[in-house]
Amino acid sequence: MEKQKSKDPLHGITLKTILEQLVEYYGFDTLGEIVKIKCFNENPSIKSSLTFLRKTDWARLKVEELYIDSLSKFIKE
Structure with a gap:
């Protein structure tokens, strides 16, 4: 029996990895303009x-949405 792959693009990715990739791609300056926190x-x-995002669901959701929207940009580079 085959295991089904998760359709969730965040499956298996830690918040730290998400944040590190966003900071590497955008930098904190641009990230702060996109997600105003x-x-x-x-x-x-x-x-x-990470401390803030782990405690604040609405902010974490915004960061996760940006990550999902940015996945194609990460792959191209």
């Missing part, structure tokens, strides 16, 4: 951003 605009770091 304080942790991207004031003394940004991966660690502080």
Whole structure:
């Protein structure tokens, strides 16, 4: 019997990986313009951003949506 692949593009990807890829591609400056949250605009770091995103569902959803929308850009480069 074959295992079915998950159709969820976030399946198996950690929040840290998502954030690191977004920061690598956009940088914190652009990321802060796209997703207007304080942790991207004031003394940004991966660690502080992860702390905030793990506690704040609406912000995490925005970051996950941006990641999904950006997947094709990551692949092209």
